[in-house]
Amino acid sequence: MEFDAIILAGGRSSRLGGVPKAKLTYDGATLLERSLGAADAAGRIVVVGPDPGDLPDGILNCREEPPFAGPSAAIAAGLSALAADHAGKPGAGRASAALGSAGVPAPFTLVLACDMPRSAAAVSALAAALAARPDGEEGDGVMAVSADGRKQPLAGFYGTAALQRSAADAVRGGGLENASVFALLARLEVREVRVPPGSTDDVDTWDDATALGVSGAISDFGPGSVPGPAADRRPWRQTVKSQDETLEDWCRALLQALELEDVEIDVSEVLALAGVAAHAVVRPAAPLTTFIAGFAAGLASGSGQTTDEVSMQAAMAVARQLAKDHAAAEASGA
Incomplete structure (x- = not known):
């Protein structure tokens, strides 16, 4: 072929x-x-x-x-x-x-x-x-x-x-x-x-990288890395930690500025929803989807219909399914 x-x-x-x-x-x-x-x-x-x-x-x-x-x-x-x-x-x-x-x-x-x-x-x-x-x-x-x-x-x-x-x-x-x-x-x-x-x-x-056994190449992380299996994993794990800490710190600061200190945000779930929207629709759909889902969750929680956690999970589930349905419709030409 x-x-x-x-x-x-x-x-x-x-x-x-x-x-x-x-x-x-x-x-x-x-x-x-x-x-x-x-x-x-x-x-x-x-x-x-x-x-x-x-x-x-x-x-x-x-x-x-x-x-x-x-x-x-x-x-x-x-x-x-x-x-x-x-x-x-x-x-x-x-x-x-x-x-x-x-x-x-x-x-x-x-x-x-x-x-x-x-x-x-x-x-x-x-x-x-x-x-x-x-x-x-x-x-x-x-x-x-x-x-x-x-x-x-x-x-x-x-x-x-x-x-x-x-x-x-x-x-x-x-x-x-x-x-x-x-x-x-x-x-x-x-x-x-x-x-x-x-x-x-x-x-x-x-x-994903950890689950698949994928690691970072030592040469990609500049001087100071010591060769060997342990060092092969250390640089990118440090990158992960730094990124996670930065996101957590930023989320905490944003919640405080908006006077929402008591609200718990599952950063991983939000990022996962953003990824689904970006892949299934178009990349700019990621921030738009998470904003609308968060807004809907806030309305539901503020009206006393449910708790913050349940309202956020429900809104993200709806958005996630809608994005997947959109991708399926696009793939079928509908």
């Missing part, structure tokens, strides 16, 4: 204290190296994100415009880079017999986020499902679905021409900056494929 690959590696990593996800390590390799390995059968590969300075020969690199504009903008930038490479240097790039006709992009494009350390198993399952399609079956590709039913649009093979048309339509319709990936893919006829358990688990927080 002929395909090119787009590796997304350009996020802010704000919930990791700014530590680049691509440079985190898992089982002796960086997450970027593991993603490149997962996509190794591609004719051409482009990494969308800051130039790490050590990409293997033949791997393309570009940035979304503007930087940090989100995965939809990054996918469009990757498509443009691949198309330009095919048109400008036919037969070049990664010398492979599967490149297809000179100047013509591969029929499928693998889109893969670099923050899934076990993504190779997902890519293999997706490739097998795509290759096993009956002759004459129409469709625009396959998307990973985790064992628990969660769709992962940043692990999928998509028809290149269809994806290019969708990106062009999105630009004409208002732009791709901070746009939902589900919205970008809404017009594509994509088949969902169950992938091996854990193969699409991603690293959004340091708790």
Whole structure:
């Protein structure tokens, strides 16, 4: 099967204290190296994100415009880079017999986020499902679905021409900056494929990193780090502690300034809701969603209908479900 690959590696990593996800390590390799390995059968590969300075020969690199504009903008930038490479240097790039006709992009494009350390198993399952399609079956590709039913649009093979048309339509319709990936893919006829358990688990927080066995690279944290297994974990754990303490201090100060000292805020739950809204809708939906949920909780609690804790949990549950329903509707084209 002929395909090119787009590796997304350009996020802010704000919930990791700014530590680049691509440079985190898992089982002796960086997450970027593991993603490149997962996509190794591609004719051409482009990494969308800051130039790490050590990409293997033949791997393309570009940035979304503007930087940090989100995965939809990054996918469009990757498509443009691949198309330009095919048109400008036919037969070049990664010398492979599967490149297809000179100047013509591969029929499928693998889109893969670099923050899934076990993504190779997902890519293999997706490739097998795509290759096993009956002759004459129409469709625009396959998307990973985790064992628990969660769709992962940043692990999928998509028809290149269809994806290019969708990106062009999105630009004409208002732009791709901070746009939902589900919205970008809404017009594509994509088949969902169950992938091996854990193969699409991603690293959004340091708790995720701990659960997946992902650690920080010593070289990323400057001088003063002592080599060795214990030191390998210490710098990023200190980053986590500093970030958590900062958030707790800020939350406490804000509550005090608003004369809400008696209110307990579950910072982790609020951040989790923000993450769901950002992924399922668009990134600016994160602060808007948490504000509205908090406002609704305050009204319910202030009216005496329920306690602060119950009202906040109820409001966040409604917002979380609504965001997931929105993502499902976007994915189905509804």
